[in-house]
Amino acid sequence: MKQRLLFLLLFTLLSLQALAQVQGQMQQVRPPGAPGNQQQNTTDTNYVYNRKPPYTFKRYFNSLAGKDSMNITRMWAGSIIVPGTAQLYNKEYWKIPVIYGTIGAFTYAGYRNNTLWHETGDKKFKTTRDLCYLGAALSYWGSILDGVSNYKFYKDVLPARASLYSAMLPGLGQYYNGDYWKIPIIYGGFITVGYFISSNNSQFQRYKYMYYETSNPDSPLFGKYNAQTMKYYKDTYRRYRDYSILTGIAVYALNIIDANVFAHLQDFDISDDLSASFLPGVIMPVNPQLTYNIGPTVGLNLKLTF
Template sequence: MLIPCLAIAQFPVQIKQLGPPGSNQNQNQQTDDTTGVAGVKREPYPLRRYFKSLAGKDSMNITRMWAGSFIIPGSAQLYNKEYWKIPVVYASVGGFLFAGYRSNIAWQSTGLQRDRNTRDLLYLGAALSYWGSVLDGVKNFRYHKDVLPARASLYSAMLPGLGQYYNGDYWKIPIIYGGIITVGYFISSNNSQFQRYKYLYYETSNPDSPLAGKFNAQTMKYYKDTYRRFRDYSILAGVFVYALNIIDANVFAHFQDFDVSEDLSASLFPGIIMPVAPQFTNNSGPMVGFNLKLNF
């Protein structure tokens, strides 16, 4: 006698909110008439709506706020309603820029290396203040979830490894910086060799050079092109490591929403199974069998 078995799987159904609370950001699925593939239709985001969001009359997602803070320093603090930070941002950036400008004038008049170093440090301080204001806006963006994938991506874009720290994947940070240091070493080494053979090639190609005749110009050209190619490959590897750092932060931030608890169970128990389509079976009555229930 055959004993049928019915498997029942239970899946939790969740409806995700695509934007922050109060956001008008909606995504509507539509079918492309030319390809037949379901796509995402996005409403245009006019500049007027951006300024309405800064005025507190509308909302925007974190990516738009981040991009806007690069163009208008302090706009992220305005959107986050942290108004006291706006004068701090402009005072720090403006103060460093003004002091750097004065040091640059002093360096041009005196020619002292000390004035030049001071100018460079002050300009670096202005850049770090500007960068910090953007990062502060991303950090204090309000969202209804504990982990926001876009925030993790922006963190890693601004400082590699910061998105992994945000996700709690601390063990990945040494791997990321190990890759960056390794790629940086190969870029520097290959570029040094490229510059060396470039100089030798031009010297051996010049009949008036004391190195003319000591080395073969075509050989120097071969090594020059080889190390330039190696340097370019190393730069591409660096771009790959940087992009992988951002992708990893985004993907594993999405995993934070998954229910990976230990509430996984399977149970097998006897039951009475009613035929689904009696017209296709010889036995139209109920049958005794087993029910397999999976919870995950």
């Protein structure tokens, strides 16, 4: 009984003290036009609510100059438009000429081999051209991936980085999160989807050709097969192929979502500490400036630890 009385007395004292502090603050801060507000030059324009300023091109270029910060998504988007900007933000300046030199060399070599292929008709120049263009594309892709991987952040695992990793190379975000066992599942899904896309597309092309031949009076197959049956199978396999493509897109999207979600869960506490506690407290209005006539309420704070 004595413990309950002491608890109630302590609760009352703390509540009164908190209420007095809140009322003192409410008297100092009043909304525009409230009675008793003696502050000079108080207008509605003096009350500016806290909100993030819009991100402008000026802030972006200031970030590249090292005068401001930039989140990883903006840095990634900027490096897609202009390769090397991520390295500029990360202050790895020596990589910029390497990136442009590599991309430029592969592109020029591809252009030269393309010219030689058209002049000579030799297919080896066509193959070399394709390999050079592939090298330029991989150099471009590598510059973006390098910028994302070298982005400095205070957390060991950054969800945005995990998402970008999986977007650029499926499974890389899972590797970044330490979920190595998911990588074969992801690529198994892509291989399965790729098989069905290839198989259904082959059947679609086959029945498309058969439909054309059975509909052409000059074809030797005209009249041997039903053209409407060929059309039915053609449309069916085309639909199956499209469904397989959509499934592949879904697998790709789930790969990104999985990397992002489990990167967020890296900071989630899964310990066995489950507890609850009640503490005296004062419930404040959400915005005292907009709810001037509504005072604080004395109550209990419930704290859950899990």
